[in-house]
Amino acid sequence: MLGSTLRTILRLPWRIFNRCKLKALQHYNRLCHPPKWHNLRSTKPISRVFGFDRGTPIDRIYTNDFLQANAHFIQGRVCEIAENTYTKAFGNNVTQSEILHYTADNKNATIIGDLTQHSTLPQGILDCFICTVTLNFIYDYKAAIKGIYLMLKSNGGGA
Template sequence: MKKLLTRLLKRPNWYNLRTLQPISRVFGFDRGTPIDRIYIDDFLMKNSKYIKGTVCEIAEDTYSRKFGSNVKRFEILHYTNDNKKATIIGDLTNLVSLPQNTIDCFILTQTLNFIYDFRLAIKGVHYMLKNEGVVLATVVGISQISRYDMDRWGDYYRFTDLSIKKAFQEVFGEGNVEVEIYGNVLATTAFLQGIAAEELTKEELFYKDKDYQIIITIKEMIYFLC
């Protein structure tokens, strides 16, 4: 009876959301800026002081150029040689294919979800970083399946702040990792529906609820013992 009363007294107003199809299947790209992209930009902007020296990014150097300062070299890592902009052809899960101790800052956004052996990939990032190098990473917590990635190389994981923190600590050690989350129930509902960031207020986007983790950010610095 109590549950019935709760349903009657707190009846949701579905409006146009009571449908089996999302408003957008392409994360809101067709409506504006996807919500997770706003969070990634905010994270990188807040940590832009680390984006310097030799900076590496996956497939492109968009974030390196947008947020970097005093960048001496832009490196682009790609798995195959069909990317003409790539400066490093290598596989994060295969250390033999990677240059060692060459990167000052590794920007790794929304990548580990699509790598089955993601723990090996974290080791690959560690392998490439110089002493006092920094990794700025983001991973997906809550999202629709990325059909484009699923049909090509796979969409394997959704993380929590606890799971990804432990995975990085296994490689980098404890003490230097900083993990934060972005998301709340409203932003999550909007993101799953493909509603664009421009359709929410700043307050609605940036209110944080740890039980609704759209993305998780990781900042970690590497130190070698001499």
């Protein structure tokens, strides 16, 4: 307990430095590489990383606002897709943070499962599922929504 608190405190200057570095880089990219509005025929994207190298992408502004407004639901056993950034940023009283990934190549994943293949998913174990920027990538999105529903405790079959 003391060890982890000390580690968090010792990492703080490094995290502040990295944050400042990122902000400076985003500012530089916006200032020095503005969109060429006079040549909208260019097929080269302004950003190859969804705009994260230039600031906060516009969809994430809405995502952040939504999660902030619903932060009181982000509690207990919380699952997120591929990472737990939003769980850490907006969670309250999170007892267990799960990361779902559908291939085994994510070393941080705690659950390997395909949302559309319900037999690969643990059922009735979650209090909250944060599903951002994912359903739009899944052809059978209705099956994926059912998969999420089945993983939640309130699905009727869970605790």
